[in-house]
Amino acid sequence: MSEASAASVAVARPPSSALIMAAAAGACQVLAFAPFGYHWVAPLTLGFLLLLWSNASVRHAAWIGYSFGLGHFVAGTYWLYISLNILGGLWPPLAVLLMLALVAALAAYIAATGALVVWLAPHDGVWRWLVVFPGAWLVCEWLRGWLITGFPWLSLGYSQVSTPLGGLAPLLGVYGVSMAALLLAGLTVIIVRRAWPARLAAFAAVAAALLALQPLERARWTEPVTAPLNVTLVQGAIPQERKWRADQLQPTLDLYRRLSLEVDGQDLIVWPEAAIPAFPFEVSEFITELRAELRRRDTQLFTGILTYDSEQGQYLNTLWALGTESGEYHKRHLVMFGEYFPLPEFAKRWLRIMNLPSEDIASGAADQPLLTAKGVPVATTICYEIAFAAEQLPFITRAQLLVNVSNDAWFGDSIAPHQHLQISQMRAREAGRYLLRATNTGITAVIDPTGRVLERLPQFEAGVIRMPVLPHTGPTPYARLGNWPVLTLAFAALLSSGWRRWLQVRPPR
Numbered sequence: 386m387s388e389a390s391a392a393s394v395a396v397a398r399p400p401s402s403a404l405i406m407a408a409a410a411g412a413c414q415v416l417a418f419a420p421f422g423y424h425w426v427a428p429l430t431l432g433f434l435l436l437l438w439s440n441a442s443v444r445h446a447a448w449i450g451y452s453f454g455l456g457h458f459v460a461g462t463y464w465l466y467i468s469l470n471i472l473g474g475l476w477p478p479l480a481v482l483l484m485l486a487l488v489a490a491l492a493a494y495i496a497a498t499g500a501l502v503v504w505l506a507p508h509d510g511v512w513r514w515l516v517v518f519p520g521a522w523l524v525c526e527w528l529r530g531w532l533i534t535g536f537p538w539l540s541l542g543y544s545q546v547s548t549p550l551g552g553l554a555p556l557l558g559v560y561g562v563s564m565a566a567l568l569l570a571g572l573t574v575i576i577v578r579r580a581w582p583a584r585l586a587a588f589a590a591v592a593a594a595l596l597a598l599q600p601l602e603r604a605r606w607t608e609p610v611t612a613p614l615n616v617t618l619v620q621g622a623i624p625q626e627r628k629w630r631a632d633q634l635q636p637t638l639d640l641y642r643r644l645s646l647e648v649d650g651q652d653l654i655v656w657p658e659a660a661i662p663a664f665p666f667e668v669s670e671f672i673t674e675l676r677a678e679l680r681r682r683d684t685q686l687f688t689g690i691l692t693y694d695s696e697q698g699q700y701l702n703t704l705w706a707l708g709t710e711s712g713e714y715h716k717r718h719l720v721m722f723g724e725y726f727p728l729p730e731f732a733k734r735w736l737r738i739m740n741l742p743s744e745d746i747a748s749g750a751a752d753q754p755l756l757t758a759k760g761v762p763v764a765t766t767i768c769y770e771i772a773f774a775a776e777q778l779p780f781i782t783r784a785q786l787l788v789n790v791s792n793d794a795w796f797g798d799s800i801a802p803h804q805h806l807q808i809s810q811m812r813a814r815e816a817g818r819y820l821l822r823a824t825n826t827g828i829t830a831v832i833d834p835t836g837r838v839l840e841r842l843p844q845f846e847a848g849v850i851r852m853p854v855l856p857h858t859g860p861t862p863y864a865r866l867g868n869w870p871v872l873t874l875a876f877a878a879l880l881s882s883g884w885r886r887w888l889q890v891r892p893p894r
Contacts, residue, residue, distance in 0.1 A: 403449055403452075404452040407449045407450070407453040408456030410433045410434060411434075411454060411456030412457060412460040414461075415800075419806060420800055422547070427566050428572075428573050432574045435574045437453075438450075441503055443500050447497070457495070461538075462484070462487070465483075467797040498522050501521040502517050505885075512882070518567060522541070523872070524876065526540055535773065537772045537773065542560060542566065543807050544566070546807060549601075550562050552602050553601065555816075556601070557870060557871050558815050558867070558868055560868055565594070572591055573587075606859065606860075610858040611856050614761060614855075615651050616652065616655065617651045618655050619656050619660075619829075619849055620842045620849070622825065625794040625825075628825070634668075637660075641656055644848075644849050656687065660688050665690065665692060679707055679708035684708050685759065687706055688707065690703055692705070701716070702716040702767055703715050704765050709759070715747075715753065716768070718776060762785055762786075764784035764788070764816075765787075768793075778864060781815075786818060787816060787820040788822075789809055789812075791822070791824045793824050794826040798845070802844065813833065813835075815864070819831065826845050829850060
């Protein structure tokens with residue numbers, strides 16, 4: 386390589402040590418999320434990222450941000466390999482390739498954050514740390530949550546749901562909690578980089594913020610409206626490799642029925658996603674007998690099942706209401722390459738030859754009627770779609786209870802089910818309502834309106850949670866306004882920074 390070429394490479398990429406440190410910091414940030422719960426790690430790792438961006442060019446900042454993103458998403462979503470290979474049966478090199486392709490795409494958002502931060506604020510300082518950085522991160526995190534179907538997993542705010550910062554959830558949602566964590570990161574850098582007067586001011590700001598958040602911990606934005614519902618959540622713990630075997634169908638049905646009907650006086654029973662591993666017509670006798678028994682007991686059942694719309698020729702991932710009240714909810718936000726395959730027909734034929742999933746599931750209508758239990762309106766989500774908070778806002782204000790069903794067996798014994806539960810905690814806190822979570826292998830749990838897990842079942846063990854819950858009514862501020870307040874602040878930060886930079890660089894008249 387010539388000296389000129391070597392120089393151009395040096396300009397294009399920052400020193401290897403910076404890239405390695407950035408990747409390590411990104412991996413460490415996963416410790417702030419469940420199941421580890423070291424919430425304080427997030428402001429520290431983000432503060433360290435800001436330090437790595439000191440004196441960096443726009444291009445260098447993008448590379449450093451990209452390395453941070455690679456470390457973060459490899460460590461935080463490694464379970465994708467389990468879903469694709471160990472349980473999905475995908476050829477190992479192809480499973481690794483698909484996982485790394487997603488990681489590479491997700492890391493690009495943090496690369497874009499770095500480039501924006503350094504371009505809009507070329508010099509270190511309070512403006513970069515407390516205005517540009519939170520604005521750029523939030524905009525990129527929001528884009529990651531919806532662009533090309535979106536992947537909002539590991540949004541920063543989830544790591545703080547059980548901290549005082551989580552008190553912002555009913556006001557500003559998960560992105561508002563992210564904003565608070567980003568401001569803490571900026572204040573951390575001030576403490577490290579500035580002289581004592583600025584450090585004392587930063588310490589005072591942190592203390593004042595924590596004190597100001599205390600009343601939010603006690604605030605109640607919604608109120609109970611009726612007598613408690615006696616609910617039962619059933620966890621069958623059927624291993625994924627056995628779930629769809631024909632010889633396991635009857636034992637699975639018998640297990641769920643036995644666990645559900647051991648006790649009378651239950652108002653609502655919830656089974657997991659696809660708890661019935663068959664189409665309705667294949668288990669019609671079981672359904673008829675079960676419905677009759679539920680009506681005799683005046684009990685409602687929500688169960689996951691795959692259905693087929695013969696008129697449209699489409700498969701649907703459905704939550705089916707049986708018993709005293711009938712209804713269906715069809716999953717709206719599907720998983721790309723899990724539930725639908727945006728591929729040409731020849732590629733789908735290849736998947737079939739490889740004995741891999743290839744048939745598309747259709748998404749449900751955007752505005753579906755709520756399911757009900759004893760007259761209580763219930764907002765339901767299936768699996769991964771609970772991560773899309775904004776899509777649930779039209780339902781939250783009409784519902785008095787939240788239900789999420791999932792089959793986290795696809796994640797194996799990894800950190801993913803714990804992350805999924807943490808996302809559910811944020812949804813309960815944003816809505817100010819109880820959230821019931823029924824999963825096949827865990828983590829089945831009851832979450833109260835403040836995001837606390839009241840009861841949970843051990844993973845990979847069949848079991849039941851039975852407890853009374855109170856339906857709640859009234860919209861939280863977040864349910865009314867959604868993400869607009871936070872996004873307005875974030876875009877205002879970027880626009881004002883752009884204007885400020887233009888004033889600094891424009892030629893004198």
